Amino acid sequence: MAEQVLFLNRQPDRPLTFDEYRQHSGYEALITALKRKPEELRQTVLDAGLRGRGGAGFPTGKKWSFIGKGQPRYLVPNTDEMEPGTFKDRVLVNVNPHLVLEGIILAAYAVSASKGIFFIRPSYEMDAELIEKELQVAREAGFLGENIAGSDFSFDLFVHRSAGRYICGEASAQVNAIMGKRAHPNKEVHMTDEGLWGKPTIVNNVETLSCVPHILKNGPEWFKGLARSEGGAGTKLYCVSGQVARPGCYELPIGTPFSEILAEAGGMSNGSELKAFLPGGASTAFMPKKFYDVQMDFDPLAETGNRLGTGAIIVFDQNTCLVAAALNLIEYFARESCGFCTPCREGLTFIRDLLWRIEIGEGEEKYIRMLREMSDAQSHSYCAFAPGAVSPVLGLLNHFEDEIREHLSQKSCPFAGPGIEFRDSLIRLEKSSGS
């Protein structure tokens, strides 16, 4: 088994307790770090090459170094995790809540934040309750609140319960959501200068933050040495789902080839053959079998024109229609679009209708060109949502155009039928045609 870092001492059926975590030198990294200067911590994390695990892959130490001079400063641990296929943060919080908390407190110290807002999606209510309970345990042990572990540093953490919507995962939208505003993204200001309540704010994914105690304990070279890819650093929590024998969340060295991650998940499920996979959630592009050995890290995937995203691998087999799968994905994004900018609001619904017509056998040759044009046009949208949303469509066009053409020539879906009804599209199409 690969070296377990974030999942060290993982129990099959329950979270590790505070006492268990302490027995395995939990919170020791914090106690030691509080004797160092915050800028030293930032440098160590920068040297370790840690990159954001929430999807964007931005160097964490660099993000921290941008923190503005204003006070108070805020830290927002992000557990919105609404990228379809992604469930690593939920698993992580349930494996070792205190590792997550120690990572948060360390990050807060590194950027001199005095308050943290733990952002949790509504479908993780059970985890919100767990975190609140463990927060109190950490508080009573003196690791949260005034003068943490006897130092001059004070920081406290509170849970923010969200009420849904994918866009809340975007840092500036998340900050708006916490402030009780409609969660539109805001590209006019830098979160590190004018974030929450107009003050310097760092939004970090919780998997990212959970790497920090280990980096401080073992050093940047050790962290880099964990990776399989050149220039990579650390381990990665890969979520594997779809047509595999053992779907689940697996911790492996970052840069582990797709083929080995698939093997870790027990290979394909019975009777299934690999046709395609999404490497990092719904906003990445379908990859065909020829990428079987691609290294699952930020740079190797960028070289193929794709993204690691959240590292949520969704596996599709020979019996799954990829036009229908792309339709499902775009259906999701069209619904989740905040509607603030035109390319995203109008373009995604347009793409959805084209895919729908192709899927039900009413497609035309020109739709292929129209799909590409409209997908490319998403680069004009306001935030990263729409370019992500059309990634699977572009993957379909780039690697599975034959499958689209089969729909066109047969005037029906070549698969035994999608086995599902696209209720929303169906109802809307029926209404618009007046039937």
Added chain:
Amino acid sequence: MSALPAELRQELEQEIAGSEHPQEQVINVMYALQKHYGYFSDEAVHQAAALLGLTPLEIEELATFYDFIYRSPVGKFVIHVCDGVVCWMFHEGSVFDYLCKKLEVCEGEITADGMFTVLPTACIGYCDHAPAMLINGVFYGPLTPDKVDEILEKLRTEHCEPVICR
């Protein structure tokens, strides 16, 4: 407009007063009022606005944005069925359609006994147990028609705390 029970009003006023920035309480207030009214009613919109010093329009633009705030009446239990791509893959005999047929409702309607509403929902992050659904903050999966029957029966007969997040 009927007044809120004094106890709930006081509790919310205290939470808001104790908050560094009152507006950050808005979702908590919406959840609390939703729990009280059974859904986020027109009355609730005005109550929330008055409590937080916002306009009803500001509350409305939030209420209509979030999918876990229900602006129309819902059953005691809201069944959020995941329609993410992974659950979709295992959709043979669709859980959603099965639930609608079984409960004799369309999307968003309330069953005759007032117990259930079925809604399609964005990926709920339970892809390793697909197909999955969420009822009052609790996950169920992987689902089969038999399991769905069992869960409905349990919710009908055993005492469960009604409606939604905290």
